[in-house]
Amino acid sequence: MTDIQLQTTTLSEAACRQFVADNQAGAIVMFSGTVRNQTQGKLVLRLEFEAYEPMAIAEMRKIAEQAIRQFDVLKISIHHRVGVLAIGEIPVVITVSAKHRQAAFAACQFCIDTLKQTVPIWKKEVFEDGAIWVAAHP
Amino acid sequence: MKIKVLTFGVTRDIIGEDVLFLDLPAGSTVADVRTHLTERFPPIEKLASLMFAVNAEYATSEAQLAELDELALIPPVSGG
Numbered sequence: 001m002t003d004i005q006l007q008t009t010t011l012s013e014a015a016c017r018q019f020v021a022d023n024q025a026g027a028i029v030m031f032s033g034t035v036r037n038q039t040q041g042k043l044v045l046r047l048e049f050e051a052y053e054p055m056a057i058a059e060m061r062k063i064a065e066q067a068i069r070q071f072d073v074l075k076i077s078i079h080h081r082v083g084v085l086a087i088g089e090i091p092v093v094i095t096v097s098a099k100h101r102q103a104a105f106a107a108c109q110f111c112i113d114t115l116k117q118t119v120p121i122w123k124k125e126v127f128e129d130g131a132i133w134v135a136a137h138p
Numbered sequence: 139m140k141i142k143v144l145t146f147g148v149t150r151d152i153i154g155e156d157v158l159f160l161d162l163p164a165g166s167t168v169a170d171v172r173t174h175l176t177e178r179f180p181p182i183e184k185l186a187s188l189m190f191a192v193n194a195e196y197a198t199s200e201a202q203l204a205e206l207d208e209l210a211l212i213p214p215v216s217g218g
Contacts, residue, residue, distance in 0.1 A: 033218055049217070050146060050147065051217070052144065052146055052191070052194070052210050052212070054194050055191055055194040055195070055210065056217075058194060058195075080217060080218075091217075091218065092217065092218050112218055115217055115218050116215070116216075116218045117215070118196075118215065119215060119217045120146065120191070120210070120212050120217075121216070121218075122146055122147030122148075122213070122215060122216055122217070123216040123217065124147070133147045133148040133151070133213070133216070134216035135186060135214040135215075135216045136147065136148035136185055136186060136213055136214055137148075137184060137185065138186045
């Protein structure tokens with residue numbers, strides 16, 4: 001079972017945990033992204049995320065379904081935020097329940113690593129003296 | 139045939155519009171659109187990568203387009 005959401009409001013770690021909770025689960029692993037205040041020593045004021053929404057949801061669903069097939073896990077929740085995020089806010093929460101912790105860790109890592117490669121979401125870092133789209137240029 | 143091009147991230151900054159409508163010869167491919175766009179907007183060539191999606195699915199450069207297809211420009215993604 002998977003739960004995929006792209007939202008403009010604050011992500012709820014509690015809601016993610018509640019979705020994956022399962023009486024068969026011996027482990028719940030959560031990856032919670034955090035907006036940090038610097039990039040290569042340069043002060044970041046905020047991040048701005050945008051998505052190609054229908055495709056981003058479809059790609060996140062594919063990742064969660066792939067992880068369910070590939071790892072011995074029970075439920076996966078992937079929530080991603082769009083819009084303007086301040087330092088310390090949460091852009092993404094990936095939560096996995098499994099009977100045993102090894103599978104939960106592996107599936108969670110697979111989901112975040114794949115999300116960063118394939119899901120059409122873009123992040124702009126805003127500095128005091130300008131802004132850049134992350135990874136846009138070599 | 140008419141197709142709709144969606145721009146995101148740095149490609150929207152380069153092109154200056156969210157949406158672009160192109161009128162292309164029948165049988166045009168994703169690669170043809172890429173050529174057209176890089177001629178019209180040369181900074182596109184300088185991106186680390188540029189992928190394409192047709193109707194919200196990743197597409198290869200050989201993919202043929204059809205009337206009213208929605209082609210999205212996917213510069214390097216940076217979610218998470």
